[in-house]
Amino acid sequence: MSRHTVEARKGAGYKLEAGQTFKVINTHGHQVVDFWAISTEDPTEFMSMVHTRSTLTKLVPQVGDILYSNVRAPIVRFVEDTSPGVHDTVVAPCDLPRYHLIGVEGFHDSCSNNFMTVMGQYTIGEYRQAPESFNLFMNIPWTEDGKLSFEPTVSKPGDYVVFEAIRPVLMVVSSCPQDILPINSGNPVEFDVEISG
Amino acid sequence: MSRHTVEARKGAGYKLEAGQTFKVINTHGHQVVDFWAISTEDPTEFMSMVHTRSTLTKLVPQVGDILYSNVRAPIVRFVEDTSPGVHDTVVAPCDLPRYHLIGVEGFHDSCSNNFMTVMGQYTIGEYRQAPESFNLFMNIPWTEDGKLSFEPTVSKPGDYVVFEAIRPVLMVVSSCPQDILPINSGNPVEFDVEISG
Numbered sequence: 001m002s003r004h005t006v007e008a009r010k011g012a013g014y015k016l017e018a019g020q021t022f023k024v025i026n027t028h029g030h031q032v033v034d035f036w037a038i039s040t041e042d043p044t045e046f047m048s049m050v051h052t053r054s055t056l057t058k059l060v061p062q063v064g065d066i067l068y069s070n071v072r073a074p075i076v077r078f079v080e081d082t083s084p085g086v087h088d089t090v091v092a093p094c095d096l097p098r099y100h101l102i103g104v105e106g107f108h109d110s111c112s113n114n115f116m117t118v119m120g121q122y123t124i125g126e127y128r129q130a131p132e133s134f135n136l137f138m139n140i141p142w143t144e145d146g147k148l149s150f151e152p153t154v155s156k157p158g159d160y161v162v163f164e165a166i167r168p169v170l171m172v173v174s175s176c177p178q179d180i181l182p183i184n185s186g187n188p189v190e191f192d193v194e195i196s197g
Numbered sequence: 198m199s200r201h202t203v204e205a206r207k208g209a210g211y212k213l214e215a216g217q218t219f220k221v222i223n224t225h226g227h228q229v230v231d232f233w234a235i236s237t238e239d240p241t242e243f244m245s246m247v248h249t250r251s252t253l254t255k256l257v258p259q260v261g262d263i264l265y266s267n268v269r270a271p272i273v274r275f276v277e278d279t280s281p282g283v284h285d286t287v288v289a290p291c292d293l294p295r296y297h298l299i300g301v302e303g304f305h306d307s308c309s310n311n312f313m314t315v316m317g318q319y320t321i322g323e324y325r326q327a328p329e330s331f332n333l334f335m336n337i338p339w340t341e342d343g344k345l346s347f348e349p350t351v352s353k354p355g356d357y358v359v360f361e362a363i364r365p366v367l368m369v370v371s372s373c374p375q376d377i378l379p380i381n382s383g384n385p386v387e388f389d390v391e392i393s394g
Contacts, residue, residue: 053288054289054295057344057347058343059345072292072295072298090250091247091250092250097270101269129267129268144341146255146257147254148256149254
């Protein structure tokens with residue numbers, strides 16, 4: 001087992017073999033973690049939220065569910081969740097245009113930029129931009145008439161989720177640097193991951 | 198004004214200049230139409246459901262809303278809707294892997310394949326696969342706890358939606374060939390489009 005801390009506002013990538021598990025720990029409780037899984041055998045194949053929703057007929061995957069790739073193949077299994085299960089698949093990972101739209105001038109860290117930085121480090125594939133992310137601990141409630149809102153997490157310090165790699169994958173995670181909307185309670189922080197032996 | 202019929206189970210593309218409008222008519226009432234808009238100035242920029250949901254804070258765009266691209270720029274305006282407003286942004290355009298998952302053997306028409314065929318005809322950009330589509334007239338209700346289901350349309354014959362091009366775009370539409378799930382009432386048919394002068 002190896003344990004790693006992912007710095008506040010930054011991203012990281014970890015290569016896993018099939019059968020290894022990846023635990024994402026919300027160490028301080030209020031942090032959103034954007035999460036992607038990329039096939040290392042075919043880097044154009046990635047865990048896809050829109051295909052996962054279609055196959056599961058759910059807005060949000062739960063423990064026991066398989067997550068599917070952009071060619072609708074099983075890629076990751078959701079095996080454990082000690083949080084209240086409030087995660088998001090319907091909003092995009094933050095990016096510089098998003099920050100500019102909400103008033104930021106100049107540079108701001110973003111989950112999309114963190115994804116691209118990690119992909120550059122591993123050079124296992126070419127992405128023009130980050131695919132849709134599985135936004136762990138992110139609280140985006142929907143109403144009966146389809147309104148969405150950006151709310152603080154409901155997870156507690158130490159809550160974690162665990163995913164099993166069904167195939168060799170690069171797990172990419174980002175400490176969401178959103179400090180304008182309340183989703184990280186205004187204070188993006190570090191979090192930890194653990195990878196099974 | 199020009200009017201065109203899109204054949205059952207097939208796709209078509211139409212280049213519009215900024216300010217032109219694109220009417221999609223559910224001629225027979227029960228047909229789902231998968232819809233994309235691609236910038237003709239930069240073919241890597243496309244109308245993106247995940248970015249549109251995030252910006253509108255809505256699961257489904259409505260009349261008066263702007264639809265946003267994958268770089269969060271306005272690309273299309275939703276200007277009229279005579280249907281009950283039941284459309285979908287959360288499930289993926291059908292593709293061959295989808296049909297194989299639900300029991301089809303061999304080839305089956307799909308909205309994703311129709312998109313790729315149209316893009317091949319216009320050769321304005323290179324897509325590995327169809328982006329998320331705006332699924333017009335598609336009835337994918339969600340429950341309070343996030344369950345989705347695939348239901349028949351609730352639109353009437355002749356119901357239509359109108360979009361205005363904010364910039365030069367290729368409008369791509371597909372008559373969804375889904376004949377296994379009930380979304381097209383088991384009978385995919387032709388529909389019509391009208392483009393303003």
